[in-house]
Amino acid sequence: MDDDVKALLIPGFEDPETRQQYAASLLYAHIALQIKTLRQQRGWSQTKLAQLAGKHQSQISEMESIDFSSWKISTLMKLAEAFDLALTVNFESFGTFLDESASLGRDALERPSFADDPAFHGAQQAARASDPPPIAMVSVPVVRKMDSSYRKVTLSGGGGWGAMTTRRARYG
Amino acid sequence: MIPYELVTRKADGTVERLLTDWRLETRERVALTVMLAVLFQVDANQAVGFIINKEKQPGVYYAKVTGNVQLRPRLCRGPKRPNDEVTFLVRAEERGGNTIPADAADRAAGLMKEVAKDDSRRQRFRPDPLRAK
Numbered sequence: 001m002d003d004d005v006k007a008l009l010i011p012g013f014e015d016p017e018t019r020q021q022y023a024a025s026l027l028y029a030h031i032a033l034q035i036k037t038l039r040q041q042r043g044w045s046q047t048k049l050a051q052l053a054g055k056h057q058s059q060i061s062e063m064e065s066i067d068f069s070s071w072k073i074s075t076l077m078k079l080a081e082a083f084d085l086a087l088t089v090n091f092e093s094f095g096t097f098l099d100e101s102a103s104l105g106r107d108a109l110e111r112p113s114f115a116d117d118p119a120f121h122g123a124q125q126a127a128r129a130s131d132p133p134p135i136a137m138v139s140v141p142v143v144r145k146m147d148s149s150y151r152k153v154t155l156s157g158g159g160g161w162g163a164m165t166t167r168r169a170r171y172g
Numbered sequence: 173m174i175p176y177e178l179v180t181r182k183a184d185g186t187v188e189r190l191l192t193d194w195r196l197e198t199r200e201r202v203a204l205t206v207m208l209a210v211l212f213q214v215d216a217n218q219a220v221g222f223i224i225n226k227e228k229q230p231g232v233y234y235a236k237v238t239g240n241v242q243l244r245p246r247l248c249r250g251p252k253r254p255n256d257e258v259t260f261l262v263r264a265e266e267r268g269g270n271t272i273p274a275d276a277a278d279r280a281a282g283l284m285k286e287v288a289k290d291d292s293r294r295q296r297f298r299p300d301p302l303r304a305k
Binding site for chain 2: 005008009018021022025033036061065066071101103104105106148162
């Protein structure tokens with residue numbers, strides 16, 4: 001399939017004007033398809049993605065179309081935040097671009113959100129699988145409030161009113 | 173998905189392929205090529221709503237190809253393996269909100285039935301360079 005795609009695209013890259021048209025059309029298609037694929041990977045509706053990205057459902061529907069071309073970096077940043085991913089923008093050689101344009105299958109476009117990113121959580125997950133859960137001391141932010149009328153001190157933290165300043169916690 | 177295209181055998185013995193022999197200006201040719209390049213790589217769940225959109229007629233879809241002229245070829249999923257292949261059936265354009273030809277979807281519905289009965293009416297789309305005008 002990869003060879004089919006390259007055979008289809010390569011002849012059009014010879015002419016400078018035409019290859020820029022290809023680059024633009026393939027870029028737009030790539031962005032739109034990855035947004036749709038990432039949304040489907042997470043099992044989200046267009047409405048849910050719209051809520052998370054501060055957009056309307058109709059805007060998400062438009063963006064998930066091969067002919068959408070009005071992309072803004074600011075919009076892509078909002079979508080990246082909604083997916084809990086980083087957005088990258090690169091200038092590429094046409095050879096690299098061609099390789100990427102022939103790699104638009106679902107597996108090539110799906111990305112884990114930060115919580116499932118093995119670069120950050122792989123070691124912890126491996127430790128959880130082999131060792132008993134570690135015990136750690138966790139500091140909880142504390143706010144001391146003095147109520148002048150009743151001269152009563154209250155503490156607020158992760159456990160709500162009256163929580164201790166530190167507590168023993170288990171991961172896992 | 174694997175794209176197929178309708179073939180028409182003419183009286184003089186020549187064969188016309190729906191997509192490959194579609195004479196287009198460069199911009200439309202680029203857009204059509206990109207659409208096909210992406211179609212080759214997506215599954216049915218990705219394709220619907222992204223590249224192909226449902227028509228009223230069951231099984232019939234239109235593809236979005238945006239250029240100076242808005243190409244809207246009609247196609248069907250399958251017809252034999254609807255999750256793995258599509259067959260392009262009718263060349264069509266959209267101008268001023270109108271489809272040309274106006275009965276493109278109806279024609280596609282009829283051709284879909286013909287192709288389902290006779291698989292020789294179509295060919296797998298081969299990535300030969302599409303021809304410009």
